[in-house]
Amino acid sequence: MYNILAVDDAxxxxxxxxxxxxxxxxxxxxxxxxxxxxxxxxxxxxxxxxLLDLYMPGISGLATLAxxxxxxxxxxxxxxxxxxxxxxxxxxxALEAGANDYxxxxxxxxxxxxxxxxxxxxxxxxxxxxxxxQIDFLTNINxxxxxxxxxxxxxxxxxxxEQELAIVMLDIDNFKQVNDEYGHETxxxxxxxxxxxxxxxxxxxxxxxxxxxxxxxxxMPNIDIENxxxxxxxxxxxIEELKIPIKSHVNNESSKDDRKKEFLSITVTLGIxxxxxxxxxxxxxxxxxxxxLYQGKNSGKNIxxxxxxxxxxxxxxxxxxxxxxxxxxxESEQVPINSQNENNDDPVIESHSTQDDEPNNKLNIPGIDHxxxxxxxxxxxxLFKEILVLFYQDHHQDGAQLEKxxxxxxxxxxxxxxxxxxxxxxxxxxxxxxxxxKALDHAINQKQKDKYQExxxxxxxxxxxxxxxxxxxxxxxx
Numbered sequence: 001m002y003n004i005l006a007v008d009d010a011x012x013x014x015x016x017x018x019x020x021x022x023x024x025x026x027x028x029x030x031x032x033x034x035x036x037x038x039x040x041x042x043x044x045x046x047x048x049x050x051l052l053d054l055y056m057p058g059i060s061g062l063a064t065l066a067x068x069x070x071x072x073x074x075x076x077x078x079x080x081x082x083x084x085x086x087x088x089x090x091x092x093x094a095l096e097a098g099a100n101d102y103x104x105x106x107x108x109x110x111x112x113x114x115x116x117x118x119x120x121x122x123x124x125x126x127x128x129x130x131x132x133x134q135i136d137f138l139t140n141i142n143x144x145x146x147x148x149x150x151x152x153x154x155x156x157x158x159x160x161x162e163q164e165l166a167i168v169m170l171d172i173d174n175f176k177q178v179n180d181e182y183g184h185e186t187x188x189x190x191x192x193x194x195x196x197x198x199x200x201x202x203x204x205x206x207x208x209x210x211x212x213x214x215x216x217x218x219x220m221p222n223i224d225i226e227n228x229x230x231x232x233x234x235x236x237x238x239i240e241e242l243k244i245p246i247k248s249h250v251n252n253e254s255s256k257d258d259r260k261k262e263f264l265s266i267t268v269t270l271g272i273x274x275x276x277x278x279x280x281x282x283x284x285x286x287x288x289x290x291x292x293l294y295q296g297k298n299s300g301k302n303i304x305x306x307x308x309x310x311x312x313x314x315x316x317x318x319x320x321x322x323x324x325x326x327x328x329x330x331e332s333e334q335v336p337i338n339s340q341n342e343n344n345d346d347p348v349i350e351s352h353s354t355q356d357d358e359p360n361n362k363l364n365i366p367g368i369d370h371x372x373x374x375x376x377x378x379x380x381x382x383l384f385k386e387i388l389v390l391f392y393q394d395h396h397q398d399g400a401q402l403e404k405x406x407x408x409x410x411x412x413x414x415x416x417x418x419x420x421x422x423x424x425x426x427x428x429x430x431x432x433x434x435x436x437x438k439a440l441d442h443a444i445n446q447k448q449k450d451k452y453q454e455x456x457x458x459x460x461x462x463x464x465x466x467x468x469x470x471x472x473x474x475x476x477x478x
Contacts, residue, residue, distance in 0.1 A: 002120060003046055005029045007037040007064070008053040008082065013105070017051060020109045021116075034059030038067055041074060049119055051112075052099075054083035054090065062097055069098040076126055078119040082107065136210040138188060139195035147209025148282065151219040154207060155280045158221055166228035166274035167282075168218040169289040173267045173301040175214035182264060185247040190266055193244050201235040217286070225274045225306060232270045232304045239268050240302070267302035269293060295445055305442070363388075365473050367466040373429030388470055389477050391428050395421060396467045399460040402440075406452050414452075415444050421459070433462045 004026045006017040011032065018028045029044065031037040034056055041047050050068070054061040061081060068074050080101045081094045091102045100119050103112055134146035142150065151167070158165040172178070172190060179187040191214065198208045198216060207219040220228050243263040271292025273285045292305040299305070363370055363385065377383045398421050405414035422437035440455040471478065 001025060001027050002048040003027045003029060003044070004049045004051065004116070005031060005037060005040060005044075005047045006051045007031045007034065007056075007061075008051075009033060009056045010053075013053075013082075020113070024113055026116075033057070034061065034064030034067070037064055041068060041077070047077065048123065049116060050077065050079045051116075052079055052081055054081050054085065054094065062093060065094065065097050065099060076123065078123050080112075080115055080119060136195075139192055139210050141195045141199060141216075142207065142209035144209060144211050147207060147211065147217055147219070150207045150209075151217075152282050154219055154221045155282055159277055159280055161222075162277045163222045164224050164274060164276045165280055165285075166220040166223055166225065166272055167285040167289045168220065168228070168232055168270055168272050169211075169215070169286065169293040170217070170232075170268050170270040171213075171215040171293065173269055173297075175266075178264065178266065182246050186244070186264060189247065190244050190264065193242055194239065194266070194268070197235065197238055197242065201238055202231060217289075223274075225272065228272055228274060229304060229306055232272060236268055236270060236302070236304055239266060242266065269296040269301045270304040271296055272304065272306045291446075295442075299442075299445055307446075363473060365466070365469045367430055367432060367462060367469060369429035369431050371429070372431065373427075376427055376429070385474060385477065388428060389474060391424060392467055392470045392474075392478060395424060395463070399463050402456055402459065406456060411444070415441070418444055418459075421463075430462075430466055433459065433466060436462055 004021055006014055006021070006028055007030075008014050008017070009032050014030045014032070018030065021028050029040055029047065031040055035058060037050070037052070038059075041050070052061050052064060056064075059067070061083070065079060065081070068077065068079065075098075078100045079098065080103055081091075081099045082103055082105055083090065084105045086104050094102055100122070101115050103115055134143060135141065136143040155165060157163075172194065175187065175190070178190060191210075194216065195208070195210065198218065202208060202218055202220070205221065209217050211217050220231070223231075242265065244266065246261055246264050271289045271294070273288035273292065275281075275285060292307070296303045296305040363381075365388070368388070373387075374381065374384050377387065398417055401417050402414065404410070405417065418437055418441045422434060422441050425431075425434040425437055436455065436458040440452070440459055443451040443455055
């Protein structure tokens with residue numbers, strides 16, 4: 001049902017308009033002045049068309065028309081002028097001011113209704129053309145131009161409210177290979193599936209768009225970098241789980257296994273840039289996000305990249321969470337205080353168990369998450385001990401190597417040691433060390449030399465602590 005606003009200072013005319021239009025299924029809103037009409041247009045959820053009297057006390061019809069059309073939000077709102085005058089100059093003035101049509105009073109109902117139908121039909125056509133100019137034809141999300149316009153509007157709002165905002169650039173890994181091996185129809189299906197996942201995974205007010213080819217972008221207002229990173233990681237993991245039907249075409253040079261496949265799996269790489277208030281600039285954020293996207297491509301793909309400072313903060317936050325969890329675990333293992341200590345201000349807290357009587361002689365090495373490490377070797381405690389011994393033997397000098405590489409500007413050694421240590425740390429369950437080496441490795445990839453020393457200290461201190469704990473725990477095996 002369309003909402004039509006009838007504006008006339010003559011109440012009998014309004015009653016007649018309401019009767020004629022209601023009989024045709026229109027919902028009629030009424031105003032007796034230009035001021036009241038403007039208030040209704042600004043406060044009502046939707047007005048689809050306005051019937052506006054030319055001569056009214058207070059604000060005239062022409063002045064009301066000009067006021068409505070001055071607002072960009074209502075510039076396409078159809079307005080039909082009504083007047084008892086058939087002065088050609090007045091008709092021309094109204095049409096030049098933005099009126100869509102002009103009907104003389106007393107109006108003929110059939111003629112007025114036909115003019116209304118024509119104006120509404122033109123409005124719908126305009127809306128469709130506008131949508132076509134703003135929406136990507138394949139994926140049905142914002143095209144590049146509309147993404148830019150909406151993102152700039154979001155940035156202006158964030159600047160006024162001094163809120164954080166993030167821009168994400170992403171694209172499908174090895175997409176050319178998808179097209180080459182499975183055909184463009186399957187490639188299009190992958191693009192459509194990715195766009196649908198984008199729309200469902202991010203918030204309703206986040207702006208998603210296809211920038212070109214297999215490249216997409218997201219503008220995320222009112223969000224800090226950590227939540228932006230987490231949202232992108234959820235999306236990346238969902239994409240990994242997608243099963244995209246392979247269409248009939250498969251390149252003849254593909255392997256037999258490829259030709260038998262029914263579904264295609266894809267991955268994406270993402271780069272994030274963020275800022276707040278005066279630091280927000282669309283072009284700058286897009287450039288930084290694009291740089292981090294291609295940094296992710298060079299780091300192995302299927303990854304979300306942010307700046308090194310944010311990665312350090314994440315690592316520190318993870319450390320704090322680990323400490324809280326350790327405290328909670330310790331508190332849950334406390335037993336009632338011995339009666340002999342009841343009056344002691346500093347009672348001795350006894351644990352239910354010690355390392356010696358834990359099942360399977362479970363290792364307790366500070367800095368090593370035993371559950372993660374043992375899971376990586378399928379629960380084999382003896383093998384896990386052997387791996388920790390090898391970890392010590394191969395990497396206890398890594399701190400010195402990193403320090404020397406930084407001092408001598410040896411980028412190759414620096415990158416090799418940091419990258420290798422990152423992977424091994426994760427394998428043995430040294431998650432704090434993994435976080436620090438991951439941040440250092442990222443800074444090296446981005447050549448952020450001003451961050452090397454700060455990150456190296458975190459890596460070195462944690463590595464030294466873990467190696468000392470391994471020496472104490474597994475001294476007989478070293």
